[in-house]
Amino acid sequence: MSERLLDILTSSFPKLLLACIKVTIPLTAIVFALSLILGFLLALVQILDIKVLKQLARVYIWIFRGTPLLVQLYIVFFGLPSIGITLDAFPAAIIAFSLNSAAYNAETIRSAIMSVPAGQLEAGYMVGLGYGQIMRRIVLPQAARVAFPTLSNSVISLTKDTSLVASITVVELFKTAQQIAAVYFEPFALYCEAALIYLLLNTLLTFLQSYLEKRLVWKYSAEKKRRKKKGALA
Protein backbone atom coordinates (compact mmCIF):
# COMPACT_ATOMS: atom_id res chain seq x y z
CA MET A 1 0.00 0.00 0.00
CA SER A 2 1.34 3.38 -0.96
CA GLU A 3 2.20 5.87 1.74
CA ARG A 4 -0.26 8.38 0.28
CA LEU A 5 -3.16 5.92 0.47
CA LEU A 6 -2.25 4.99 4.02
CA ASP A 7 -2.23 8.67 4.93
CA ILE A 8 -5.64 9.21 3.37
CA LEU A 9 -7.08 6.22 5.20
CA THR A 10 -5.66 7.13 8.60
CA SER A 11 -6.67 10.77 8.32
CA SER A 12 -10.17 9.94 7.09
CA PHE A 13 -10.86 7.23 9.68
CA PRO A 14 -11.57 9.63 12.58
CA LYS A 15 -13.81 11.71 10.27
CA LEU A 16 -15.84 8.67 9.26
CA LEU A 17 -16.03 7.45 12.83
CA LEU A 18 -17.18 10.87 13.98
CA ALA A 19 -19.90 10.94 11.30
CA CYS A 20 -20.96 7.50 12.43
CA ILE A 21 -21.17 8.57 16.07
CA LYS A 22 -22.75 11.94 15.41
CA VAL A 23 -25.25 11.01 12.71
CA THR A 24 -25.56 7.31 11.87
CA ILE A 25 -25.91 6.06 15.45
CA PRO A 26 -28.33 8.78 16.67
CA LEU A 27 -30.40 8.39 13.51
CA THR A 28 -30.59 4.64 14.03
CA ALA A 29 -31.43 5.02 17.72
CA ILE A 30 -34.16 7.61 17.21
CA VAL A 31 -35.71 5.72 14.31
CA PHE A 32 -35.63 2.46 16.21
CA ALA A 33 -37.30 3.99 19.27
CA LEU A 34 -40.02 5.67 17.22
CA SER A 35 -40.64 2.67 15.01
CA LEU A 36 -40.87 0.44 18.05
CA ILE A 37 -43.57 2.62 19.59
CA LEU A 38 -45.50 2.98 16.35
CA GLY A 39 -45.01 -0.69 15.51
CA PHE A 40 -46.32 -1.67 18.94
CA LEU A 41 -49.43 0.47 18.49
CA LEU A 42 -50.02 -0.98 15.02
CA ALA A 43 -49.71 -4.49 16.46
CA LEU A 44 -51.93 -3.70 19.43
CA VAL A 45 -54.91 -2.41 17.44
CA GLN A 46 -54.79 -5.66 15.49
CA ILE A 47 -54.48 -7.88 18.57
CA LEU A 48 -57.30 -6.02 20.32
CA ASP A 49 -59.31 -6.30 17.11
CA ILE A 50 -60.36 -2.65 17.17
CA LYS A 51 -62.61 -2.00 14.18
CA VAL A 52 -61.49 0.55 11.57
CA LEU A 53 -58.11 1.04 13.31
CA LYS A 54 -57.30 -2.57 12.62
CA GLN A 55 -58.10 -2.17 8.92
CA LEU A 56 -56.12 1.07 8.81
CA ALA A 57 -53.12 -0.72 10.32
CA ARG A 58 -53.33 -3.42 7.66
CA VAL A 59 -53.45 -0.80 4.89
CA TYR A 60 -50.54 1.06 6.47
CA ILE A 61 -48.41 -2.06 6.64
CA TRP A 62 -49.40 -3.03 3.12
CA ILE A 63 -48.21 0.32 1.73
CA PHE A 64 -45.02 0.73 3.72
CA ARG A 65 -43.84 -2.82 3.24
CA GLY A 66 -44.84 -2.81 -0.39
CA THR A 67 -42.89 0.22 -1.58
CA PRO A 68 -39.11 0.81 -1.58
CA LEU A 69 -37.57 2.67 1.33
CA LEU A 70 -35.56 4.91 -0.98
CA VAL A 71 -38.72 5.93 -2.83
CA GLN A 72 -40.44 6.70 0.49
CA LEU A 73 -37.44 8.79 1.50
CA TYR A 74 -37.63 10.74 -1.77
CA ILE A 75 -41.37 11.30 -1.42
CA VAL A 76 -40.92 12.74 2.09
CA PHE A 77 -37.89 14.91 1.29
CA PHE A 78 -38.30 15.89 -2.38
CA GLY A 79 -42.02 15.26 -2.87
CA LEU A 80 -43.72 16.82 0.13
CA PRO A 81 -42.39 20.36 -0.54
CA SER A 82 -44.50 20.47 -3.71
CA ILE A 83 -47.62 20.17 -1.55
CA GLY A 84 -46.29 22.77 0.85
CA ILE A 85 -44.57 20.58 3.47
CA THR A 86 -40.86 21.31 3.55
CA LEU A 87 -38.70 19.35 5.96
CA ASP A 88 -35.00 19.48 6.74
CA ALA A 89 -33.10 16.44 5.60
CA PHE A 90 -32.54 14.93 9.07
CA PRO A 91 -36.18 15.10 10.25
CA ALA A 92 -37.30 13.90 6.82
CA ALA A 93 -34.99 10.92 7.20
CA ILE A 94 -36.31 10.19 10.68
CA ILE A 95 -39.92 10.31 9.49
CA ALA A 96 -39.44 8.17 6.40
CA PHE A 97 -37.33 5.56 8.19
CA SER A 98 -39.58 5.38 11.23
CA LEU A 99 -42.73 4.94 9.16
CA ASN A 100 -41.09 2.23 7.10
CA SER A 101 -39.49 0.38 9.97
CA ALA A 102 -42.69 0.52 12.05
CA ALA A 103 -44.51 -1.52 9.41
CA TYR A 104 -42.00 -4.35 9.82
CA ASN A 105 -41.82 -4.05 13.61
CA ALA A 106 -45.62 -4.18 13.80
CA GLU A 107 -45.61 -7.60 12.15
CA THR A 108 -42.77 -8.82 14.37
CA ILE A 109 -44.55 -7.68 17.53
CA ARG A 110 -47.94 -8.96 16.43
CA SER A 111 -46.61 -12.43 15.68
CA ALA A 112 -44.65 -12.45 18.96
CA ILE A 113 -47.80 -11.65 20.95
CA MET A 114 -49.74 -14.30 19.06
CA SER A 115 -47.04 -16.86 19.81
CA VAL A 116 -47.83 -16.70 23.54
CA PRO A 117 -50.19 -19.64 24.16
CA ALA A 118 -53.85 -18.82 24.94
CA GLY A 119 -53.42 -20.85 28.14
CA GLN A 120 -51.34 -18.04 29.63
CA LEU A 121 -54.26 -15.67 29.20
CA GLU A 122 -56.73 -18.21 30.58
CA ALA A 123 -54.56 -18.90 33.62
CA GLY A 124 -54.36 -15.15 34.21
CA TYR A 125 -58.14 -14.87 34.12
CA MET A 126 -58.47 -17.76 36.57
CA VAL A 127 -56.23 -16.14 39.17
CA GLY A 128 -58.48 -13.09 38.94
CA LEU A 129 -56.45 -10.80 36.70
CA GLY A 130 -58.02 -8.51 34.09
CA TYR A 131 -57.06 -8.45 30.42
CA GLY A 132 -54.82 -5.38 30.74
CA GLN A 133 -53.00 -6.81 33.75
CA ILE A 134 -52.42 -10.12 31.98
CA MET A 135 -51.14 -8.33 28.89
CA ARG A 136 -48.70 -6.18 30.84
CA ARG A 137 -47.48 -8.73 33.35
CA ILE A 138 -47.68 -12.06 31.54
CA VAL A 139 -48.13 -11.84 27.77
CA LEU A 140 -45.97 -8.88 26.76
CA PRO A 141 -42.86 -9.96 28.73
CA GLN A 142 -43.08 -13.34 27.01
CA ALA A 143 -43.72 -11.75 23.62
CA ALA A 144 -40.72 -9.46 24.11
CA ARG A 145 -38.46 -12.46 24.36
CA VAL A 146 -39.84 -13.91 21.15
CA ALA A 147 -39.64 -10.60 19.29
CA PHE A 148 -36.13 -9.76 20.49
CA PRO A 149 -34.00 -11.58 17.89
CA THR A 150 -36.11 -10.29 15.01
CA LEU A 151 -36.08 -6.75 16.37
CA SER A 152 -32.30 -6.98 16.75
CA ASN A 153 -32.20 -7.96 13.12
CA SER A 154 -34.17 -4.87 12.24
CA VAL A 155 -31.73 -2.60 14.15
CA ILE A 156 -28.83 -4.12 12.27
CA SER A 157 -30.61 -3.60 8.95
CA LEU A 158 -31.40 -0.07 9.99
CA THR A 159 -27.76 0.91 10.62
CA LYS A 160 -26.96 -0.09 7.07
CA ASP A 161 -30.10 1.40 5.54
CA THR A 162 -29.24 4.79 7.03
CA SER A 163 -26.58 5.06 4.30
CA LEU A 164 -29.50 5.81 1.96
CA VAL A 165 -29.96 9.22 3.57
CA ALA A 166 -26.70 10.27 1.91
CA SER A 167 -28.88 10.71 -1.16
CA ILE A 168 -30.99 13.38 0.55
CA THR A 169 -27.98 15.45 1.65
CA VAL A 170 -27.62 14.18 5.22
CA VAL A 171 -23.90 14.04 5.92
CA GLU A 172 -23.62 10.76 7.76
CA LEU A 173 -20.95 8.07 7.57
CA PHE A 174 -21.43 7.13 3.93
CA LYS A 175 -21.85 10.70 2.68
CA THR A 176 -18.64 11.64 4.47
CA ALA A 177 -16.87 8.79 2.71
CA GLN A 178 -18.26 9.99 -0.63
CA GLN A 179 -16.97 13.50 0.00
CA ILE A 180 -13.47 12.37 0.94
CA ALA A 181 -13.40 9.91 -1.95
CA ALA A 182 -14.25 12.73 -4.35
CA VAL A 183 -11.41 14.87 -3.06
CA TYR A 184 -8.69 12.21 -3.33
CA PHE A 185 -10.15 10.11 -6.20
CA GLU A 186 -9.90 7.01 -4.03
CA PRO A 187 -13.41 5.55 -4.08
CA PHE A 188 -12.31 1.95 -3.58
CA ALA A 189 -10.29 2.63 -0.43
CA LEU A 190 -12.79 5.04 1.12
CA TYR A 191 -15.89 2.93 0.50
CA CYS A 192 -14.11 -0.12 1.88
CA GLU A 193 -13.20 1.91 4.93
CA ALA A 194 -16.83 3.01 5.33
CA ALA A 195 -17.95 -0.60 4.97
CA LEU A 196 -15.49 -1.56 7.68
CA ILE A 197 -16.99 0.95 10.10
CA TYR A 198 -20.52 -0.35 9.42
CA LEU A 199 -19.17 -3.83 10.05
CA LEU A 200 -17.56 -2.74 13.34
CA LEU A 201 -20.78 -1.08 14.48
CA ASN A 202 -22.83 -4.17 13.68
CA THR A 203 -20.29 -6.44 15.32
CA LEU A 204 -20.82 -4.46 18.51
CA LEU A 205 -24.58 -4.69 18.08
CA THR A 206 -24.35 -8.43 17.54
CA PHE A 207 -22.42 -8.84 20.79
CA LEU A 208 -24.96 -6.68 22.56
CA GLN A 209 -27.75 -8.81 21.12
CA SER A 210 -26.31 -12.11 22.30
CA TYR A 211 -25.58 -10.64 25.73
CA LEU A 212 -29.13 -9.34 26.14
CA GLU A 213 -30.65 -12.46 24.65
CA LYS A 214 -29.04 -14.61 27.32
CA ARG A 215 -30.30 -12.32 30.02
CA LEU A 216 -33.80 -12.51 28.57
CA VAL A 217 -33.96 -16.28 29.03
CA TRP A 218 -35.57 -16.67 32.43
CA LYS A 219 -34.13 -20.06 33.04
CA TYR A 220 -30.61 -18.82 32.49
CA SER A 221 -30.95 -15.81 34.74
CA ALA A 222 -32.54 -17.96 37.43
CA GLU A 223 -29.63 -20.39 37.44
CA LYS A 224 -27.19 -17.54 37.68
CA LYS A 225 -29.07 -15.93 40.54
CA ARG A 226 -29.16 -19.18 42.45
CA ARG A 227 -25.47 -19.78 41.89
CA LYS A 228 -24.80 -16.35 43.34
CA LYS A 229 -27.01 -17.13 46.31
CA LYS A 230 -25.16 -20.39 46.92
CA GLY A 231 -21.88 -18.54 46.60
CA ALA A 232 -23.00 -16.10 49.25
CA LEU A 233 -23.86 -18.96 51.61
CA ALA A 234 -20.50 -20.68 51.16
Added chain:
Amino acid sequence: MLEVKNLHKSFGENEVLKGIDFSVKKGEVVAILGSSGSGKTTLLRCISFLERADSGTISLDGFEKDMTELTRREVRMLRMKMGFVFQEYNLFRNKTAFQNVTEGLRIAQKIPADKARETAVNVLKKVGMLERADYYPDELSGGQKQRVAIARAIALSPKVILFDEPTSALDPELTGEVLEVMKMLASEGTTMAVVTHEMGFARDVASRVVFMDGGKITDNRAPAEFFSSPESDAARRFLRRMTSDRGI
Protein backbone atom coordinates in the same frame (compact mmCIF):
# COMPACT_ATOMS: atom_id res chain seq x y z
CA MET B 1 -72.14 -24.20 46.71
CA LEU B 2 -71.75 -24.38 42.91
CA GLU B 3 -74.68 -25.14 40.65
CA VAL B 4 -75.35 -24.76 36.94
CA LYS B 5 -78.76 -25.41 35.42
CA ASN B 6 -79.82 -26.16 31.87
CA LEU B 7 -76.41 -25.35 30.43
CA HIS B 8 -76.24 -25.37 26.62
CA LYS B 9 -73.18 -24.85 24.45
CA SER B 10 -72.60 -25.32 20.73
CA PHE B 11 -69.51 -24.85 18.63
CA GLY B 12 -71.01 -23.95 15.26
CA GLU B 13 -73.34 -26.78 14.28
CA ASN B 14 -71.96 -29.07 16.93
CA GLU B 15 -73.97 -29.05 20.15
CA VAL B 16 -71.48 -30.03 22.84
CA LEU B 17 -73.57 -29.50 25.97
CA LYS B 18 -77.26 -30.36 25.71
CA GLY B 19 -78.82 -28.98 28.86
CA ILE B 20 -76.54 -29.86 31.76
CA ASP B 21 -77.63 -29.67 35.40
CA PHE B 22 -74.56 -29.96 37.54
CA SER B 23 -73.79 -29.14 41.14
CA VAL B 24 -71.04 -29.48 43.68
CA LYS B 25 -71.85 -29.22 47.37
CA LYS B 26 -69.50 -27.82 49.94
CA GLY B 27 -66.75 -30.31 50.75
CA GLU B 28 -67.71 -32.61 47.92
CA VAL B 29 -65.26 -34.11 45.43
CA VAL B 30 -67.09 -34.73 42.17
CA ALA B 31 -65.33 -36.80 39.54
CA ILE B 32 -66.54 -36.10 36.00
CA LEU B 33 -65.99 -39.09 33.74
CA GLY B 34 -66.78 -39.77 30.11
CA SER B 35 -65.23 -40.56 26.74
CA SER B 36 -63.37 -37.82 24.92
CA GLY B 37 -65.79 -35.55 23.13
CA SER B 38 -68.53 -36.10 25.71
CA GLY B 39 -68.33 -32.45 26.83
CA LYS B 40 -66.56 -32.79 30.21
CA THR B 41 -63.90 -30.18 29.54
CA THR B 42 -66.40 -27.83 27.88
CA LEU B 43 -68.56 -28.08 31.01
CA LEU B 44 -65.68 -26.91 33.22
CA ARG B 45 -64.73 -24.21 30.74
CA CYS B 46 -68.28 -22.86 30.63
CA ILE B 47 -68.51 -22.84 34.41
CA SER B 48 -65.29 -20.80 34.54
CA PHE B 49 -66.36 -18.58 31.60
CA LEU B 50 -63.37 -19.57 29.50
CA GLU B 51 -66.13 -20.44 27.04
CA ARG B 52 -69.32 -18.42 26.77
CA ALA B 53 -72.35 -20.63 27.48
CA ASP B 54 -75.25 -20.28 25.01
CA SER B 55 -77.77 -20.52 27.84
CA GLY B 56 -77.98 -21.60 31.45
CA THR B 57 -77.83 -20.21 34.96
CA ILE B 58 -75.03 -20.36 37.48
CA SER B 59 -75.14 -20.03 41.21
CA LEU B 60 -72.02 -19.88 43.30
CA ASP B 61 -71.65 -19.01 46.95
CA GLY B 62 -75.03 -17.27 47.16
CA PHE B 63 -74.84 -15.42 43.82
CA GLU B 64 -77.19 -16.55 41.08
CA LYS B 65 -77.63 -15.29 37.52
CA ASP B 66 -78.28 -16.16 33.91
CA MET B 67 -74.87 -17.06 32.46
CA THR B 68 -75.45 -15.08 29.28
CA GLU B 69 -76.23 -11.87 31.14
CA LEU B 70 -73.19 -11.60 33.38
CA THR B 71 -71.19 -8.40 33.28
CA ARG B 72 -67.43 -8.48 32.98
CA ARG B 73 -67.15 -7.50 36.63
CA GLU B 74 -69.47 -10.33 37.72
CA VAL B 75 -67.46 -12.82 35.69
CA ARG B 76 -64.30 -11.64 37.41
CA MET B 77 -65.97 -11.79 40.83
CA LEU B 78 -67.16 -15.36 40.18
CA ARG B 79 -63.77 -16.43 38.85
CA MET B 80 -62.14 -15.20 42.02
CA LYS B 81 -64.24 -17.73 43.91
CA MET B 82 -62.97 -20.56 41.69
CA GLY B 83 -59.62 -22.18 41.23
CA PHE B 84 -58.75 -23.82 37.92
CA VAL B 85 -56.10 -26.44 37.29
CA PHE B 86 -55.38 -26.96 33.60
CA GLN B 87 -54.33 -30.10 31.81
CA GLU B 88 -51.36 -28.22 30.35
CA TYR B 89 -50.53 -26.53 33.70
CA ASN B 90 -50.41 -23.06 32.11
CA LEU B 91 -47.94 -21.73 34.66
CA PHE B 92 -46.83 -18.20 33.82
CA ARG B 93 -43.60 -18.91 31.98
CA ASN B 94 -41.99 -15.59 32.84
CA LYS B 95 -42.50 -16.07 36.57
CA THR B 96 -40.92 -18.38 39.12
CA ALA B 97 -42.98 -20.95 41.00
CA PHE B 98 -43.16 -18.50 43.89
CA GLN B 99 -44.25 -15.61 41.67
CA ASN B 100 -46.84 -17.82 39.99
CA VAL B 101 -48.44 -18.29 43.39
CA THR B 102 -48.20 -14.67 44.52
CA GLU B 103 -49.39 -13.13 41.23
CA GLY B 104 -53.11 -13.53 41.95
CA LEU B 105 -52.68 -12.70 45.64
CA ARG B 106 -50.77 -9.50 45.02
CA ILE B 107 -52.38 -8.22 41.84
CA ALA B 108 -55.97 -9.52 41.88
CA GLN B 109 -56.60 -9.74 45.63
CA LYS B 110 -54.26 -6.84 46.48
CA ILE B 111 -52.82 -8.62 49.49
CA PRO B 112 -49.67 -6.99 50.94
CA ALA B 113 -46.32 -8.54 49.98
CA ASP B 114 -45.48 -10.06 53.36
CA LYS B 115 -48.90 -11.70 53.73
CA ALA B 116 -48.69 -13.02 50.15
CA ARG B 117 -45.23 -14.40 50.82
CA GLU B 118 -46.48 -16.21 53.90
CA THR B 119 -49.38 -17.75 51.97
CA ALA B 120 -47.11 -18.73 49.06
CA VAL B 121 -44.62 -20.43 51.40
CA ASN B 122 -47.46 -22.34 53.05
CA VAL B 123 -49.06 -23.63 49.87
CA LEU B 124 -45.75 -24.46 48.20
CA LYS B 125 -44.75 -26.40 51.30
CA LYS B 126 -48.07 -28.19 51.18
CA VAL B 127 -47.53 -29.46 47.62
CA GLY B 128 -43.87 -30.22 48.36
CA MET B 129 -42.49 -27.54 46.06
CA LEU B 130 -40.99 -25.06 48.50
CA GLU B 131 -37.40 -25.98 47.68
CA ARG B 132 -38.18 -25.24 44.01
CA ALA B 133 -39.82 -21.89 44.76
CA ASP B 134 -37.21 -19.92 42.79
CA TYR B 135 -37.40 -22.13 39.70
CA TYR B 136 -39.04 -21.13 36.46
CA PRO B 137 -41.64 -23.46 34.90
CA ASP B 138 -39.20 -24.44 32.13
CA GLU B 139 -36.92 -25.88 34.81
CA LEU B 140 -39.58 -28.12 36.37
CA SER B 141 -40.91 -31.57 35.44
CA GLY B 142 -44.56 -31.96 34.43
CA GLY B 143 -45.54 -33.30 37.84
CA GLN B 144 -43.75 -30.44 39.60
CA LYS B 145 -45.42 -27.90 37.32
CA GLN B 146 -48.84 -29.32 38.07
CA ARG B 147 -48.16 -29.24 41.82
CA VAL B 148 -47.18 -25.57 41.54
CA ALA B 149 -50.36 -24.97 39.52
CA ILE B 150 -52.38 -26.56 42.32
CA ALA B 151 -50.55 -24.39 44.86
CA ARG B 152 -51.39 -21.33 42.74
CA ALA B 153 -55.06 -22.32 42.80
CA ILE B 154 -55.37 -23.06 46.53
CA ALA B 155 -53.39 -19.95 47.51
CA LEU B 156 -56.36 -17.83 46.49
CA SER B 157 -58.64 -19.82 48.85
CA PRO B 158 -61.34 -20.46 46.25
CA LYS B 159 -64.75 -21.88 47.19
CA VAL B 160 -64.33 -24.63 44.62
CA ILE B 161 -61.41 -25.88 42.51
CA LEU B 162 -62.03 -27.13 38.98
CA PHE B 163 -59.52 -29.66 37.68
CA ASP B 164 -59.43 -30.25 33.92
CA GLU B 165 -57.71 -33.60 33.38
CA PRO B 166 -54.85 -32.61 35.69
CA THR B 167 -52.80 -35.74 35.07
CA SER B 168 -53.52 -36.41 31.39
CA ALA B 169 -50.44 -34.58 30.08
CA LEU B 170 -48.11 -36.30 32.53
CA ASP B 171 -45.86 -39.29 32.06
CA PRO B 172 -47.46 -42.24 33.90
CA GLU B 173 -44.76 -42.28 36.58
CA LEU B 174 -45.47 -38.63 37.42
CA THR B 175 -49.24 -38.89 37.86
CA GLY B 176 -48.84 -40.31 41.37
CA GLU B 177 -47.30 -37.18 42.92
CA VAL B 178 -50.13 -35.02 41.56
CA LEU B 179 -52.87 -37.43 42.62
CA GLU B 180 -51.34 -37.56 46.11
CA VAL B 181 -51.67 -33.80 46.42
CA MET B 182 -55.27 -33.92 45.20
CA LYS B 183 -56.05 -36.71 47.64
CA MET B 184 -54.65 -34.61 50.47
CA LEU B 185 -56.81 -31.65 49.44
CA ALA B 186 -59.87 -33.91 49.32
CA SER B 187 -59.15 -35.21 52.79
CA GLU B 188 -59.01 -31.63 54.07
CA GLY B 189 -62.52 -31.02 52.79
CA THR B 190 -61.61 -28.95 49.72
CA THR B 191 -64.56 -28.65 47.34
CA MET B 192 -63.47 -30.01 43.97
CA ALA B 193 -64.81 -30.91 40.54
CA VAL B 194 -62.37 -33.13 38.70
CA VAL B 195 -62.52 -34.14 35.04
CA THR B 196 -60.33 -37.21 34.97
CA HIS B 197 -59.50 -40.52 33.36
CA GLU B 198 -58.01 -41.81 36.62
CA MET B 199 -60.53 -44.48 37.59
CA GLY B 200 -58.67 -45.16 40.82
CA PHE B 201 -59.02 -41.54 41.90
CA ALA B 202 -62.73 -41.51 41.01
CA ARG B 203 -63.37 -44.72 42.92
CA ASP B 204 -61.28 -44.04 46.02
CA VAL B 205 -61.31 -40.28 46.48
CA ALA B 206 -64.46 -38.88 44.86
CA SER B 207 -67.63 -38.52 46.90
CA ARG B 208 -69.73 -38.60 43.71
CA VAL B 209 -69.26 -39.59 40.10
CA VAL B 210 -70.87 -37.75 37.21
CA PHE B 211 -70.74 -39.54 33.88
CA MET B 212 -71.22 -37.63 30.65
CA ASP B 213 -72.10 -38.99 27.24
CA GLY B 214 -72.88 -36.98 24.09
CA GLY B 215 -73.27 -33.68 25.92
CA LYS B 216 -75.58 -35.03 28.63
CA ILE B 217 -75.14 -36.31 32.16
CA THR B 218 -76.32 -39.91 32.13
CA ASP B 219 -75.09 -41.08 35.55
CA ASN B 220 -74.80 -39.19 38.80
CA ARG B 221 -74.18 -41.29 41.91
CA ALA B 222 -71.78 -42.48 44.56
CA PRO B 223 -68.57 -44.06 43.20
CA ALA B 224 -69.24 -47.48 44.72
CA GLU B 225 -72.64 -47.66 43.00
CA PHE B 226 -71.35 -46.22 39.75
CA PHE B 227 -68.53 -48.69 39.42
CA SER B 228 -70.56 -51.73 40.48
CA SER B 229 -73.79 -50.96 38.62
CA PRO B 230 -73.69 -48.02 36.23
CA GLU B 231 -77.07 -46.67 35.21
CA SER B 232 -76.62 -45.96 31.51
CA ASP B 233 -75.46 -48.24 28.73
CA ALA B 234 -72.88 -45.67 27.74
CA ALA B 235 -71.35 -45.77 31.22
CA ARG B 236 -71.35 -49.57 31.19
CA ARG B 237 -69.55 -49.62 27.84
CA PHE B 238 -67.13 -46.95 29.06
CA LEU B 239 -66.25 -48.92 32.19
CA ARG B 240 -65.82 -52.13 30.27
CA ARG B 241 -63.43 -50.38 27.89
CA MET B 242 -61.48 -48.71 30.69
CA THR B 243 -60.98 -51.96 32.58
CA SER B 244 -60.12 -54.08 29.54
CA ASP B 245 -57.61 -51.44 28.35
CA ARG B 246 -55.79 -51.68 31.61
CA GLY B 247 -55.97 -55.44 31.74
CA ILE B 248 -57.69 -55.34 35.12
